[in-house]
Amino acid sequence: MDLFAEIEKKSKLVDEGIETYLPVTHPEELYKATRYLPDAGGKRLRPSVLMFAAEAVGGDSKSVIPAAVAVELVHNFTLIHDDIMDSDDIRRGMPALHVKWGDAGAILAGDTLYSRAFEILSGMDVDKERLIKCIQLLSRTCTEICEGQWLDIEFEDRDDVTEDEYLEMITKKTSVLYGAAAKMGGLLGGASEEVTSALYDFGLLIGVSFQIHDDVLDLITPEDVLGKVRGSDLMEGKKTLIAIHALNNGVKLDIFGKGNATKEQIDKAVSVLEESGSLPYARNLAESYLKEGKDRLNVLEDSEAKQALLEITDYMLSRKY
Amino acid sequence: MDLFAEIEKKSKLVDEGIETYLPVTHPEELYKATRYLPDAGGKRLRPSVLMFAAEAVGGDSKSVIPAAVAVELVHNFTLIHDDIMDSDDIRRGMPALHVKWGDAGAILAGDTLYSRAFEILSGMDVDKERLIKCIQLLSRTCTEICEGQWLDIEFEDRDDVTEDEYLEMITKKTSVLYGAAAKMGGLLGGASEEVTSALYDFGLLIGVSFQIHDDVLDLITPEDVLGKVRGSDLMEGKKTLIAIHALNNGVKLDIFGKGNATKEQIDKAVSVLEESGSLPYARNLAESYLKEGKDRLNVLEDSEAKQALLEITDYMLSRKY
Numbered sequence: 001m002d003l004f005a006e007i008e009k010k011s012k013l014v015d016e017g018i019e020t021y022l023p024v025t026h027p028e029e030l031y032k033a034t035r036y037l038p039d040a041g042g043k044r045l046r047p048s049v050l051m052f053a054a055e056a057v058g059g060d061s062k063s064v065i066p067a068a069v070a071v072e073l074v075h076n077f078t079l080i081h082d083d084i085m086d087s088d089d090i091r092r093g094m095p096a097l098h099v100k101w102g103d104a105g106a107i108l109a110g111d112t113l114y115s116r117a118f119e120i121l122s123g124m125d126v127d128k129e130r131l132i133k134c135i136q137l138l139s140r141t142c143t144e145i146c147e148g149q150w151l152d153i154e155f156e157d158r159d160d161v162t163e164d165e166y167l168e169m170i171t172k173k174t175s176v177l178y179g180a181a182a183k184m185g186g187l188l189g190g191a192s193e194e195v196t197s198a199l200y201d202f203g204l205l206i207g208v209s210f211q212i213h214d215d216v217l218d219l220i221t222p223e224d225v226l227g228k229v230r231g232s233d234l235m236e237g238k239k240t241l242i243a244i245h246a247l248n249n250g251v252k253l254d255i256f257g258k259g260n261a262t263k264e265q266i267d268k269a270v271s272v273l274e275e276s277g278s279l280p281y282a283r284n285l286a287e288s289y290l291k292e293g294k295d296r297l298n299v300l301e302d303s304e305a306k307q308a309l310l311e312i313t314d315y316m317l318s319r320k321y
Numbered sequence: 322m323d324l325f326a327e328i329e330k331k332s333k334l335v336d337e338g339i340e341t342y343l344p345v346t347h348p349e350e351l352y353k354a355t356r357y358l359p360d361a362g363g364k365r366l367r368p369s370v371l372m373f374a375a376e377a378v379g380g381d382s383k384s385v386i387p388a389a390v391a392v393e394l395v396h397n398f399t400l401i402h403d404d405i406m407d408s409d410d411i412r413r414g415m416p417a418l419h420v421k422w423g424d425a426g427a428i429l430a431g432d433t434l435y436s437r438a439f440e441i442l443s444g445m446d447v448d449k450e451r452l453i454k455c456i457q458l459l460s461r462t463c464t465e466i467c468e469g470q471w472l473d474i475e476f477e478d479r480d481d482v483t484e485d486e487y488l489e490m491i492t493k494k495t496s497v498l499y500g501a502a503a504k505m506g507g508l509l510g511g512a513s514e515e516v517t518s519a520l521y522d523f524g525l526l527i528g529v530s531f532q533i534h535d536d537v538l539d540l541i542t543p544e545d546v547l548g549k550v551r552g553s554d555l556m557e558g559k560k561t562l563i564a565i566h567a568l569n570n571g572v573k574l575d576i577f578g579k580g581n582a583t584k585e586q587i588d589k590a591v592s593v594l595e596e597s598g599s600l601p602y603a604r605n606l607a608e609s610y611l612k613e614g615k616d617r618l619n620v621l622e623d624s625e626a627k628q629a630l631l632e633i634t635d636y637m638l639s640r641k642y
Contacts, residue, residue, distance in 0.1 A: 030471040081432060085425035104406035104474055107428060108467050111402060114432070115463035118439055122456040128449040135443040135456055142436035146429050150351040153425055 001304050003311045010051050011044040013062065017069040021120045022113075033101045033109035034116070037076045040092045046177055047072045048312065050185040053199050055305035056297075059189025063126070067134060067188055070121040071181045074138065077113035078145055078177075080106050085153065086236075090229065114142070126188060134184045141180040148173025152238075159247075161239040167208065175207025182309075198299040205293030206313045212286040213317055215240040216279060219270050231266040235259055241285065245278040290317055322625050324632045331372050332365040334383065338390040342441045343434075354422050354430035355437070358397045361413045367498055368393045369633065371506040374520050376626035377618075380510020384447070388455060388509055391442040392502045395459065398434035399466055399498075401427050406474065407557075411550065435463070447509060455505045462501040469494025473559075480568075482560040488529065496528025503630075519620040526614030527634045533607040534638055536561040537600060540591050552587040556580055562606065566599040611638055 018038050024031040047068030051061035082088070083096040084106050090096060098106035121138060124131055151169040155161045182203035186196035215233060219242070223230045233240050237257025239247075246253055255261035255269050273279045290313055300306045339359050345352040368389030372382035403409070404417040405427050411417060419427035442459060445452055472490040476482045503524035507517035536554060540563070544551045554561050558578025560568075567574055576582035576590050594600045611634055621627045 027468055027471050027475065029475070030468060081428055085428060103424070105471075107402055107406060108471050108474075111431075111435070112464055112467040114435055115460050115467065118456065118460035119464060122453055122460055128453055131453060132443055132449055136440065139436050139439035139443055143433055143440060146433040146436065147348055147351060150348050150426075150429050153429075154348065154350070 001307055001311075003308060003315060006052075006304075006308050007044070007048050007312070010048040010061070010068075013051070013065055014044050014047045014068055014072055017065040018072070021066060021069050022073065022116055029101075030105075030108065030112060033097060033105055034112050036097055036100070036109070037079060037091065038072065040094055042072075042076075042092065044072060045312070045316070046075055046181040049178060049203060049309065050181040052305045052308045052312070053182045053185025054189035055185075056300050056303055056309060057186050057189040057191035057195055057199075059185070059191075061305075064185060064188045066120045066124045067184050068181075070117040070138065071177065071184065073113045073117040073120070074142060074145075075177060077110045077117070078149070080110040080113070082149060085149070088232070093224075124188075130187045130190075133187050137180050137183060137187075141176045144172040144176045145174075148176075155239040156237060158239070161244055163241065163244055163248075166239060166241055166244055170211040171204065171208055174211045175204045178203035178207035178210070195299050198296045202293050202296040202309070205289050205296065206316070209286045209289035209293060209313070210316050212241055212282050212289070213319075215242055216282050216286070217319075219266075219273065219279070231255070231261060231269065234266070234269060235261050240282075242273055242278045242282045245281050246273060246276055249276060249278070251276040251278060286317060290314075322628055322632075324629060324636060327373075327625075327629050328365070328369050328633070331369040331382070331389075334372070334386055335365045335368045335389055335393055338386040339393070342387060342390050343394065343437055350422075351426075351429065351433060354418060354426055355433050357418055357421065357430070358400060358412065359393065361415055363393075363397075363413065365393060366633065366637070367396055367502040370499060370524060370630065371502040373626045373629045373633070374503045374506025375510035376506075377621050377624055377630060378507050378510040378512035378516055378520075380506070380512075382626075385506060385509045387441045387445045388505050389502075391438040391459065392498065392505065394434045394438040394441070395463060395466075396498060398431045398438070399470070401431040401434070403470060406470070409553070414545075445509075451508045451511075454508050458501050458504060458508075462497045465493040465497045466495075469497075476560040477558060479560070482565055484562065484565055484569075487560060487562055487565055491532040492525065492529055495532045496525045499524035499528035499531070516620050519617045523614050523617040523630070526610050526617065527637070530607045530610035530614060530634070531637050533562055533603050533610070534640075536563055537603050537607070538640075540587075540594065540600070552576070552582060552590065555587070555590060556582050561603075563594055563599045563603045566602050567594060567597055570597060570599070572597040572599060607638060611635075 022034060024035060050068045050071055051064060054064045055061045079091060080097045083091055084098045084103055088096055089099050097109055101109065122135055148169050152173055155169065179200040183196050183200040186199040218233045219231055221230060235255055235258055251272060253269055253272065255265050294310055294313060297306055297309060343355060345356060371389045371392055372385060375385045376382045400412060401418045404412055405419045405424055409417055410420050418430055422430065443456055469490050473494055476490065500521040504517050504521040507520040539554045540552055542551060556576055556579055572593060574590055574593065576586050615631055615634060618627055618630060
């Protein structure tokens with residue numbers, strides 16, 4: 001199986017789904033704003049996971065496209081609102097939505113994506129019992145994403161954030177949506193409770209792994225590849241796993257929370273974090289969450305789709321941006 | 322029937338429902354923020370309409386409480402985000418949420434109310450077919466509310482807003498939620514398609530009526546009763562029906578769009594709008610929408626609940642704040 005070709009196929013279906021389920025209609029400028037980020041690409045990982053999960057339990061990936069689109073729109077909604085809250089002005093190498101449409105426009109575009117996601121999902125013509133479970137799951141997930149973002153902001157003003165608190169935060173802020181995507185695929189594909197539950201755990205665990213890896217990438221990826229300022233987490237004083245490990249081990253980080261830094265200062269901080277073991281620690285933890293997540297897929301019979309779910313996770317952790 | 326006692330009873334059920342379905346849990350400060358506005362009161366009109374509608378079609382109002390709470394939370398969510406966008410710092414006589422928790426806190430508290438509303442609604446143990454119709458309706462309604470708010474903001478920079486455009490804007494921004502509330506009550510109460518459709522129209526039409534009346538009240542209600550700055554719509558240059566009528570009739574309004582004004586200047590503007598016929602025109606239109614809305618209830622058999630729906634509308638249009 002060619003994973004990239006498979007993801008490419010899924011991405012194309014998601015793109016078409018976005019075109020179908022989020023048309024640019026009246027008021028045109030609002031809908032242009034809602035399409036700005038989804039149309040700018042992104043890896044479409046969450047909807048791909050949803051579709052592979054549906055196939056892996058014997059379902060049909062095309063029939064779950066609306067759910068895949070809903071999950072992708074929720075993801076985009078969170079990026080838009082987070083960028084306002086975090087004053088991040090660059091996203092996917094472009095001006096953030098709030099830079100182009102102002103805070104009010106970005107709040108509204110995000111809110112619209114939010115409600116459209118539930119419109120699209122609840123409009124699916126599938127078994128009602130399973131559909132309601134999907135809606136319950138996606139709405140619960142959105143609440144948890146808000147809780148995670150709240151904790152993320154709260155941690156900025158605290159010096160005593162523990163590793164457990166950090167893990168709770170990233171689980172809620174980013175991993176639950178992977179869990180929801182995988183489980184929704186399973187639910188709509190007709191899987192049993194045991195299998196959908198394992199799929200949820202798979203998504204959750206690989207989501208944690210991805211996020212830890214993302215925090216690593218924020219430090220080591222060149223800016224033009226990353227599409228945003230390198231080392232921004234560090235300069236903003238974000239309590240990432242790396243920062244928490246460093247702080248707990250008395251590692252001195254001059255630029256931590258200083259708002260800005262030169263390229264040289266960032267390079268130096270990265271060297272310090274490599275030597276202190278903080279960066280290697282994060283890499284290892286990401287690996288171990290990945291392994292645990294993949295193990296959860298043992299409940300599935302072998303299939304191309306199961307293989308894709310396994311490989312997608314390896315790809316995510318081998319990527320450099 | 323004592324309408325106020327009936328609304329009081331419904332409000333109490335909604336309050337208890339909020340306590341049950343939106344508990345202050347971890348992260349505590351986030352949930353305190355989500356409860357700030359719902360706990361500050363409000364008239365609970367939308368959930369009351371939902372519960373009366375359920376009773377009026379022979380349903381049980383207690384069993385629809387989660388739906389009533391969901392509608393009230395959606396309403397509160399829109400107030401929170403609107404206040405950020407409109408830079409309105411006072412709400413229900415208190416500092417707006419974004420004044421107390423900052424923009425980031427208010428965005429997140431709003432987002433949380435949004436998803437909690439769908440969690441609460443989708444968690445109801447009722448006929449699945451009808452529940453999905455409710456979710457479709459509420460999510461569609463939320464999208465329309467966003468469209469309405471977008472138009473409202475867009476109108477600020479335009480001098481050629483027509484009465485039809487204004488009516489589209491208020492229909493989406495505020496009336497659809499009344500329509501959704503009434504129809505959800507009907508759906509969950511077991512009503513036919515004909516009746517739920519009439520209930521939707523009833524809610525929509527009285528919503529338009531209420532909004533026009535609100536625009537009137539913004540001009541004539543003392544600040545301490547209104548709970549926000551009097552004449553703010555006028556000073557902000559909002560294209561309300563009154564302002565559009567005045568502009569179309571060549572009425573000169575010195576303070577229009579000027580950002581601020583003295584009490585005397587506001588009083589003068591109100592006199593001018595009375596004499597130009599703009600305020601009377603708005604009052605009459607509000608009355609006529611009200612009548613049309615009430616007529617839609619002819620499909621219902623007589624009942625105390627139907628009587629309450631009729632009287633609640635009269636009360637809304639006779640209120641002075």
